[in-house]
Amino acid sequence: MNPHDEPEMGPLLSSIGALADFKSLDEDDLPELADELRRFLVDAVARTGGHIGPNLGVVELTMAIHRVFDSPHDQVVFDTGHQSYVHKALTGRAGDFAGLRGRGGLTGYPSRAESPHDLVENSHASTSLSYADGLAKAHALSGSDRHVVALVGDGALTGGMCWEALNNIAARDDLKLVIVVNDNGRSYAPTVGGLAKRLSALRLNPGYEPALRKIQELVERIPVFGRAAYAGLHAAKTGLKDALAPQGMFSDLGIKYVGPVDGHDLGELTLALERAKGFGGPVIVHALTEKGRGWAPARADEAEQMHSPPAFDPITGEPVGSSKRRWTGVFADELVAQANLRPEVVAITAAMPGPTGVDKLMKLHPNRVFDVGIAEQHAVTSAAGLAMNGMHPVVAVYSTFMNRAFDQTVLDVAMHKLPVTFVLDRAGITGPDGPSHYGIWDTSIFRVVPGLRIAAPRDAATLREEFAEALTVDDGPTMLRWPTGAVPEQDIAAVDVHEGLDVLVKHEDDELLITACGSLAGTAVEAASLLAAQGIRATVVDPRWISPVPDALVKLAGQYPLVATVEDGIRTGGFGDALAQALRDSGDETPLVDFAVERGWHPHGSRGELLEDLGLTPAAIAERLAAEVHRRGEAEAHHHH
Numbered sequence: 001m002n003p004h005d006e007p008e009m010g011p012l013l014s015s016i017g018a019l020a021d022f023k024s025l026d027e028d029d030l031p032e033l034a035d036e037l038r039r040f041l042v043d044a045v046a047r048t049g050g051h052i053g054p055n056l057g058v059v060e061l062t063m064a065i066h067r068v069f070d071s072p073h074d075q076v077v078f079d080t081g082h083q084s085y086v087h088k089a090l091t092g093r094a095g096d097f098a099g100l101r102g103r104g105g106l107t108g109y110p111s112r113a114e115s116p117h118d119l120v121e122n123s124h125a126s127t128s129l130s131y132a133d134g135l136a137k138a139h140a141l142s143g144s145d146r147h148v149v150a151l152v153g154d155g156a157l158t159g160g161m162c163w164e165a166l167n168n169i170a171a172r173d174d175l176k177l178v179i180v181v182n183d184n185g186r187s188y189a190p191t192v193g194g195l196a197k198r199l200s201a202l203r204l205n206p207g208y209e210p211a212l213r214k215i216q217e218l219v220e221r222i223p224v225f226g227r228a229a230y231a232g233l234h235a236a237k238t239g240l241k242d243a244l245a246p247q248g249m250f251s252d253l254g255i256k257y258v259g260p261v262d263g264h265d266l267g268e269l270t271l272a273l274e275r276a277k278g279f280g281g282p283v284i285v286h287a288l289t290e291k292g293r294g295w296a297p298a299r300a301d302e303a304e305q306m307h308s309p310p311a312f313d314p315i316t317g318e319p320v321g322s323s324k325r326r327w328t329g330v331f332a333d334e335l336v337a338q339a340n341l342r343p344e345v346v347a348i349t350a351a352m353p354g355p356t357g358v359d360k361l362m363k364l365h366p367n368r369v370f371d372v373g374i375a376e377q378h379a380v381t382s383a384a385g386l387a388m389n390g391m392h393p394v395v396a397v398y399s400t401f402m403n404r405a406f407d408q409t410v411l412d413v414a415m416h417k418l419p420v421t422f423v424l425d426r427a428g429i430t431g432p433d434g435p436s437h438y439g440i441w442d443t444s445i446f447r448v449v450p451g452l453r454i455a456a457p458r459d460a461a462t463l464r465e466e467f468a469e470a471l472t473v474d475d476g477p478t479m480l481r482w483p484t485g486a487v488p489e490q491d492i493a494a495v496d497v498h499e500g501l502d503v504l505v506k507h508e509d510d511e512l513l514i515t516a517c518g519s520l521a522g523t524a525v526e527a528a529s530l531l532a533a534q535g536i537r538a539t540v541v542d543p544r545w546i547s548p549v550p551d552a553l554v555k556l557a558g559q560y561p562l563v564a565t566v567e568d569g570i571r572t573g574g575f576g577d578a579l580a581q582a583l584r585d586s587g588d589e590t591p592l593v594d595f596a597v598e599r600g601w602h603p604h605g606s607r608g609e610l611l612e613d614l615g616l617t618p619a620a621i622a623e624r625l626a627a628e629v630h631r632r633g634e635a636e637a638h639h640h641h
């Protein structure tokens with residue numbers, strides 16, 4: 001890592017101020033540029049953390065796409081978008097990587113505000129082929145000659161939307177659409193399922209191409225055979241190819257298939273993409289790549305090939321940040337403990353065993369953990385099936401990805417009153433991954449599901465307790481949510497329990513009730529102490545189970561002149577809205593101030609910065625509530641005179 005704070009840029013990369021500069025480079029310079037890009041990526045991402053593994057794997061792929069196609073006239077869509085750093089560097093943004101994923105800096109995904117070459121900002125997987133289908137149909141309608149290129153990973157291909165799109169794409173032979181399958185055999189962990197087996201059958205047979213070339217040379221060398229033999233060979237080649245490399249999966253759909261090609265061989269890639277472009281109709285180019293290519297620590301990371309590590313040492317790859325106890329780790333241990341007590345407990349992950357913490361149980365009881373690929377909707381309804389047959393599935397998904405499985409949750413699970421426990425990690429504001437990764441919608445979305453109970457632990461102790469409680473519920477689904485990052489160093493102990501509500505701060509003759517949800521309980525406690533310093537006495541309670549709103553909380557809140565709620569989720573339809581509605585329903589007019597995430601697209605940054613921006617800090621909450629108390633005091637005084 002060089003001393004000043006700019007990632008190391010070689011001479012060729014430094015010469016690229018715009019895509020045109022890259023496209024005009026001499027072909028002979030491209031291998032050197034690829035090396036410069038790899039050194040640059042490691043140096044840059046070491047500082048900021050991010051998707052080093054995926055991006056090292058698409059250096060040649062991205063270069064070849066931008067050599068053959070002409071963005072933005074031709075449109076390039078990155079599935080998930082986590083592998084678009086090379087694209088950003090080649091489109092003139094290499095000089096901005098010092099701020100990658102940081103407030104005000106480059107986002108870690110394509111961004112239309114950053115470049116006309118960026119189209120899809122959504123970081124949720126398996127959307128690229130649907131976007132591409134629409135983009136290409138529009139070009140076909142306007143009779144334009146523009147091509148659409150979709151770069152989709154083998155992991156993303158396990159997502160159902162891809163197959164919905166392929167079914168439609170296969171029905172049209174006039175779409176100028178090139179689907180580049182970036183097959184590195186991995187999501188985080190090795191990609192799972194029948195698709196993966198078919199793709200690896202192709203991957204494991206690279207031999208058939210060289211074998212064919214050898215036969216071809218042989219035939220061409222023996223003049224007597226001439227054309228007839230060559231024609232026979234061609235038939236043999238098709239047969240041989242199908243025999244050795246069953247790629248029926250795509251051609252059965254009627255979509256042309258080119259490959260598999262070596263995804264790190266610029267020449268081979270360029271040829272394949274030129275061929276594909278020439279088809280003028282939908283075509284799949286199947287590229288074989290290595291995640292983390294060219295950097296030993298990523299290649300050596302068997303678990304995830306450094307899919308998205310936090311900041312790391314650029315030489316060793318070792319993380320450089322502090323390794324505090326994370327919410328995920330507490331859950332991982334408790335899941336094992338509960339599974340050992342309860343044979344009916346099984347776990348499901350959508351291609352994220354490590355990041356969700358089910359990997360620990362997976363190692364101990366591999367047949368009780370199911371990795372279903374990037375397929376959240378399937379995960380939920382498969383869990384419904386498991387529950388129907390006596391299991392208690394724990395579905396571990398990031399909150400933001402749970403958005404995908406609303407219908408499956410409400411009808412396939414809740415309507416059937418099935419004992420499924422959803423564990424939503426990364427709930428609330430996450431930060432560096434930006435707005436499509438914030439887990440802020442879950443409370444508002446799932447609060448409307450009849451029979452679904454939601455808990456929001458405030459620390460490690462309540463995570464263990466509430467998770468254990470959820471597993472005892474067998475007449476309907478339960479859901480727990482917690483944020484990214486470290487759990488509070490110290491558990492936030494209750495000083496009292498009032499009808500099932502944990503009292504965290506208690507004042508006699510108090511004048512204000514603050515209801516703290518989950519991870520912001522500590523913030524609420526600090527806000528109460530700031531208020532106490534101004535002579536305002538606020539009691540703080542944590543309901544633990546936030547939906548449905550506990551009756552005891554409605555009753556208690558009704559006894560106060562002012563109530564506040566604090567939650568790490570969208571204000572619209574959140575916990576605050578729920579309590580306000582419950583108070584209204586109980587005939588209580590208690591005024592309520594709800595601290596939450598305003599509905600909107602909040603740009604990436606650190607979790608702390610975002611919470612500061614959103615007024616979800618002790619100081620901001622105390623300030624707002626003090627003003628509210630004073631305003632009410634004055635109004636009272638005025639009223640009495």
Ligand SMILES: Cc1ncc(C[n+]2csc(CCOP(=O)(O)OP(=O)(O)O)c2C)c(N)n1
Pocket residue numbers: 054057080082083123124125152153154155156157182184186187188291307350351352374376401404
């Ligand atoms: C709907 C959804 N689920 C989960 C994720 C988390 N996620 C991000 S990248 C990734 C793996 C993608 O694998 P692949 O498509 O093969 O791309 P690669 O990283 O191998 O290049 C996953 C599971 C996501 N972004 N979207």
Ligand SMILES: CC(=O)[C@@H](O)[C@H](O)COP(=O)(O)O
Pocket residue numbers: 080082123307308355426430433484
């Ligand atoms: C692209 C994607 O969805 C994941 O790789 C995500 O970026 C990981 O987020 P965490 O860093 O919070 O695990």
Ligand SMILES: [Mg+2]
Pocket residue numbers: 153154155156182183184185186187191
């Ligand atoms: Mg992959």
